[in-house]
Amino acid sequence: MTSPNVKIAIVGSSGYTGGELYRLLLNHRFATITAVTSEKSAGKPLTSLFPHLAGLTDLLCEPLDPETIARKADFIFLALPHVTAQEVAFRFHRLGKKVVDLSADYRLADPALYEKWYEYCHQYPDLLKQAVYGLPELHRDKIRKASLIANPGCYPTGAILGLAPLVKRAAIDLATIIVDSKSGVSGAGRNPSLAYHYPEVNEGLMAYKIGTHRHTPEIEQEVSALAGKMVTLSFTPHLVPMNRGILTTIYALLNAPADTGKVHALYREFYEREPFVRVLALGQLPNVRNVRGSNFCDIGVYADPRTNRAVAVTAIDNLVKGASGQAIQNMNLMLGYDEREGLDAAGLFP
């Protein structure tokens, strides 16, 4: 049985994830966006922020007043900065609305960990307990029953999906995990700064926040849960001159002699029924260009007999499977829609 139509608000709609929610929800047969908020652009048409949506929407941005929004919408996507999202999520939750929070505020189950990495004390520890980490491939059943979803970070999505089969099947030495990720620039958001000024980024390439990026504890939380014990790993993000996409290269020592066929079979089996994970054929490797605009996570694996390491590579679109697409996938689960609803279009290539 399909749920009836749903009225949706996008709270914090001026950034890239807000725009991407709108783009994707236009394809959703049962969703109607009834409100979009933006403090800076309140009163202006959404298309003033996103000219590519001209002709497809007449919505005006409005200021964020949860009570007003709650009268217009039943389901809330929060595309706000972390810290800000904490209270907003709380208020919508109290008003009985289902919420998918795209910020980091409800991702770390341990408030002490949140405080350590985000340098801010969590104000809603009780609500935090109810939040479910919205990675459907790992937590589908909990997501179905949740009223507040902490939508995973972009890097964690690629990293956890790449690690899960190896960790869950105890195929690797957990002390040897290295996650080397490369992201397009939209992952840094839409606020201009010198670091993302076109001529500074174009024809450039760098690592940043080595060992200190806030997505590290998020990856470790999920990997530890899969492993059944605490896992500490190395995570390095890189900035690549392209708009979209995260490629994640994962290294770990195998417990058994390297056999690419076996490792590949393990991935194939693990993701057998997943609608959005494509384990590529043996010998093939993913490319972010093949998931651009789509909710797929492509995975390729290799077991190196020389070093006995597994190398897994995952590719996602950071704005789709790494943010807005996954958020809609979560909504579909929460509301009983087909998980693929609104997300089954092909990506854009080239």
Next chain:
Amino acid sequence: MTSPNVKIAIVGSSGYTGGELYRLLLNHRFATITAVTSEKSAGKPLTSLFPHLAGLTDLLCEPLDPETIARKADFIFLALPHVTAQEVAFRFHRLGKKVVDLSADYRLADPALYEKWYEYCHQYPDLLKQAVYGLPELHRDKIRKASLIANPGCYPTGAILGLAPLVKRAAIDLATIIVDSKSGVSGAGRNPSLAYHYPEVNEGLMAYKIGTHRHTPEIEQEVSALAGKMVTLSFTPHLVPMNRGILTTIYALLNAPADTGKVHALYREFYEREPFVRVLALGQLPNVRNVRGSNFCDIGVYADPRTNRAVAVTAIDNLVKGASGQAIQNMNLMLGYDEREGLDAAGLFP
């Protein structure tokens, strides 16, 4: 009344327009692709050519045998090189199939003009007479009744849509038209060559084939028809380091004193009911990023009081409104579907 479902063949599916037809037709509720052809990849899955379609199709490429294809499909898209398409279109037409030919073979109504610019004598002048130039904004009624559509070239689409209101309303001096176009690299096709080798194109920019590009007579044919007399114009294409998009900047002397408001109103009125032309608000100018992946043609205009010239700028995605999207728009008209069917998704930004 909606026509029933239609079975479709994409003939010549290995290039970018073939892949784009597939991507877009996946969104079409009434279309089923039943055959794709590629000589080089015959027997291989379509996804070996287009990994981004993995999980969305199981079709195998087959060799091009019109009789075989005609048994599988009712509607044919030809995404073949010019000259090659001539005979193939003829054969499908003889087999009673409706055809949209994305090549240049049936665009120039005058076979002598074809021979002059394409250096090859047209072999099917009778069929050429029946072909309709598939620009819906100008020829919608004829397209509805046609069995063979010559789908416009990418540059001509942007140029003609930008010129049509000025020419049709006799607003400009026809002897003064200059069309300066800038295209992304996918317009050059998928065959590798040094000219399109990544490091040769990236961070480069050039004009090419000044005054001699084969799209010139195509633009002139349509503009002349609008004007009711022969028009000769200057056309210069440029190659820009980006994947998709054509921006066309058009100059012409105005017959009346420059008045941007009036020129803008003229465009608004001319395209009032067009589902895929967005005449931007006064003072706004188009950007190819806003039409990426969509079938829109965005238009901005300015009337310069200093020079008394009109300047019109159009933006299209060369693979969508400039090729595959327009081809589907034509199919929708030919088969009685809603013209927007399969083409109403938002573009991809960023």
Next chain:
Amino acid sequence: MTSPNVKIAIVGSSGYTGGELYRLLLNHRFATITAVTSEKSAGKPLTSLFPHLAGLTDLLCEPLDPETIARKADFIFLALPHVTAQEVAFRFHRLGKKVVDLSADYRLADPALYEKWYEYCHQYPDLLKQAVYGLPELHRDKIRKASLIANPGCYPTGAILGLAPLVKRAAIDLATIIVDSKSGVSGAGRNPSLAYHYPEVNEGLMAYKIGTHRHTPEIEQEVSALAGKMVTLSFTPHLVPMNRGILTTIYALLNAPADTGKVHALYREFYEREPFVRVLALGQLPNVRNVRGSNFCDIGVYADPRTNRAVAVTAIDNLVKGASGQAIQNMNLMLGYDEREGLDAAGLFP
């Protein structure tokens, strides 16, 4: 006779033209940079602004105090915003220093024109009279004797060099000139803003300020001088997703029947002795990639028999021939060095 060594100050060194001056002057055998100024970065090493210069300079940025700078340096490059540069140029001039001003402040000989386009009344009309427009190909002799050079804008450099032979030789109808320019993003400067945020620019392309860009009167001033009468022309700038380079496509009606050979010969003859203008072989067209990092202006021409228009295309690096390289070329002339000193390195390809 070569002048002795010269001590140089770069005033306003935090932007791209400041950094480029430094890069190029490192190759100059007779120049020593003795001071660099930046208000924001005063006290910090220049390499904190330009890490690519690490190991090549130990200079610290200092605040702009003309008297202090004047004690350290004999020759001043001003890489400041317009309006700001007015007074600074005046003060250095009064202190007896030779100055090349890279801003627009001393380019328009008519203060009324300056006020109209820059919406600010020129404060130093007397000094303005002494300033020489620093395009060596047109004003070499005056530059040699000047103490204040108004270094040309990036767009005007490409436009004027492309138009000069046609205009000077009275080969075209002056009422029909159209200048369509396409620029890389570094031309917009180093101040971050949404318009130049990487994901907004990448895979985008747009025209802007049609008919209203401030470089228009600058082009017209020089073209009018060449023509011996007032010329009004159309100028449209475009923003292209690349770091460096301006390609300018120029159209004008020829006075005589179109003959590419003759037009080409005219350009070859006009620029015969110019060290930095490369008139390409007949049939070849310029590409900005071939001038990247170098002071060359490449020019290709075509005379279209269909329309009787001349089409000239010029390519420059906006930061070199369009700014800092030309500034050094001017300095070389002012100080009696070989005009090519410091500017004879090949460009960077790919």
Next chain:
Amino acid sequence: MTSPNVKIAIVGSSGYTGGELYRLLLNHRFATITAVTSEKSAGKPLTSLFPHLAGLTDLLCEPLDPETIARKADFIFLALPHVTAQEVAFRFHRLGKKVVDLSADYRLADPALYEKWYEYCHQYPDLLKQAVYGLPELHRDKIRKASLIANPGCYPTGAILGLAPLVKRAAIDLATIIVDSKSGVSGAGRNPSLAYHYPEVNEGLMAYKIGTHRHTPEIEQEVSALAGKMVTLSFTPHLVPMNRGILTTIYALLNAPADTGKVHALYREFYEREPFVRVLALGQLPNVRNVRGSNFCDIGVYADPRTNRAVAVTAIDNLVKGASGQAIQNMNLMLGYDEREGLDAAGLFP
């Protein structure tokens, strides 16, 4: 004492490394290029291959005949494909010429290893014994006396320079080394193919040849020599949409408790006197944009207390320090010039 001038031949000048040798040698005060060879372009001007060199050279390409070339030049750069270079190097060596071979043919000291990875039996094992691996930072003294230099691969240059301090000082567990490299597209050479066709690469990102890339044994050979025992490591190359640059991220378990200050000091001390290695200040990380066009290798390091791993990041321009610049650095050593001669220009930013 400086050696006298030297006459140079670039053998195989049609690729990017050939063009880059030319560009850089133009800056070399004592070098004159007297011959360039290209089979395909024999008889044509070098500028037909490299229009950016127009106005800077009149050389014609000639076919490769070692005896003829040897009469014109004293020093030979081989920019040929591997296997082809073997015999050519041998012949020039027999003719008494000093040779820097940019191919892989003389890099692996063990001919069995060469045969295994390059699937071709080495034909000149005696000459192979005399060849010196041309990484000046490790083998400066041997290079000075060598007559045949095997110029390092682009990936190995960045990897070995990043690993050397840690390995030489026995600071890491040699069994835990992971090298994750990201390269611009010019590293793939100038032969067009679908894999490097602009729209396939742009906005894409992928890993390739995981664990099987031919640069792996080259890295291991040098690291093993530094360690004094056989080292096996993981190496993964990635293709990034940019023209130039390799960023290499290196991971290894530290033998002592993580202390970034100590690790940083170790690098600073190790490269103290190196003219082309810039160990960045504590806390800073390299970006390929800062070495574009220059011979620098920038290095940043971090010691992660959470995992006790060292993470070192190196940035080079693959065509300069990763190929042609290093080749000239080797020539300078072989001929007694200042090691920096011709290589002291700043890189190009932006």
